[in-house]
Amino acid sequence: MTGFRLAHLSDLQLPPPPLPFRWGDVASKRLLSRFAWRRKQRRHLQPVLDAIAADVLAQAPDHVAITGDVINFATPEEFAAARTWLQRLGDPADVTVSPGNHDALSAAGAPKSFAPWAPWLGDGDAAGFPYLRVRGPLALVNLSSAVPTALHLAQGALGSAQITRAAALLRETGERGLYRVVLLHHPVAPGVVAGRKALTDAGQLRAMLAETGAELILHGHAHQALLTRVPGPLGPIPILATPAASTPAGGHGEPARWNEIEIARDGAGFRTTVRARGITPALTVEPLGSFVLC
Numbered sequence: 001m002t003g004f005r006l007a008h009l010s011d012l013q014l015p016p017p018p019l020p021f022r023w024g025d026v027a028s029k030r031l032l033s034r035f036a037w038r039r040k041q042r043r044h045l046q047p048v049l050d051a052i053a054a055d056v057l058a059q060a061p062d063h064v065a066i067t068g069d070v071i072n073f074a075t076p077e078e079f080a081a082a083r084t085w086l087q088r089l090g091d092p093a094d095v096t097v098s099p100g101n102h103d104a105l106s107a108a109g110a111p112k113s114f115a116p117w118a119p120w121l122g123d124g125d126a127a128g129f130p131y132l133r134v135r136g137p138l139a140l141v142n143l144s145s146a147v148p149t150a151l152h153l154a155q156g157a158l159g160s161a162q163i164t165r166a167a168a169l170l171r172e173t174g175e176r177g178l179y180r181v182v183l184l185h186h187p188v189a190p191g192v193v194a195g196r197k198a199l200t201d202a203g204q205l206r207a208m209l210a211e212t213g214a215e216l217i218l219h220g221h222a223h224q225a226l227l228t229r230v231p232g233p234l235g236p237i238p239i240l241a242t243p244a245a246s247t248p249a250g251g252h253g254e255p256a257r258w259n260e261i262e263i264a265r266d267g268a269g270f271r272t273t274v275r276a277r278g279i280t281p282a283l284t285v286e287p288l289g290s291f292v293l294c
């Protein structure tokens with residue numbers, strides 16, 4: 001029987017449109033990042049990202065989850081360009097975006113609450129993060145760990161209020177027998193990234209998850225393909241991460257890939273099959289292998 005197919009990609013780091021000079025950017029983190037971009041721009045290529053997106057579309061998943069760092073400097077121009085790019089993936093009701101640290105780079109000039117991306121964050125008139133989307137057997141609990149940080153830092157934070165609200169959503173959707181998928185940008189398991197890049201309240205999140213449980217957690221930020229786990233009430237909760245979706249093969253960093261995650265009912269529970277697909281030097285996207293999560 002065919003299950004619900006969820007595509008997971010992350011860290012698009014959409015190459016920025018030409019940026020107008022703003023006095024407000026002088027000595028800001030955003031300006032510093034523009035210099036860093038000169039070094040990084042060969043790590044994030046539009047043709048790679050477009051090939052990955054075309055492959056996702058060709059596989060026609062039921063839903064797409066994007067776990068942050070959609071853009072690089074959080075300028076209004078980038079938010080607008082990202083909207084255009086996201087629209088190509090289909091109806092925003094079928095695509096969920098959890099923002100990353102690069103999407104919240106500087107508080108100055110960045111749109112409040114990621115407003116230009118509202119159709120991709122959650123449904124209807126929900127008040128803000130965490131957003132809940134129920135799709136087929138899935139409850140997508142969309143968190144935001146994206147906060148502006150000091151220079152040279154790429155940390156994230158959820159905040160106690162968001163963690164408390166997420167706990168209520170996870171309990172409620174768990175009681176309904178849904179397959180709960182938590183989306184956020186930063187890693188949840190300890191030690192995945194250095195402290196200066198870590199989720200500052202990951203311990204509080206893990207303590208909450210150990211009580212409420214979740215069937216799967218998806219994140220980005222590490223720019224690596226990872227399978228980690230954290231304790232849940234009935235056993236370990238699997239956590240998947242994917243490399244940046246715009247990194248070419250044969251360069252610095254893990255080449256772009258995405259996961260097709262198929263969730264099928266299996267007796268009283270679910271069976272989760274993960275199929276990885278990755279970019280080649282010829283800019284085709286090929287299957288890399290598959291496994292069943294347990």
Ligand SMILES: [Fe+2]
Pocket residue numbers: 011013068069100102221223244
């Ligand atoms: Fe990133």
Ligand SMILES: [Fe+2]
Pocket residue numbers: 069100101102154185220221222
């Ligand atoms: Fe990040």
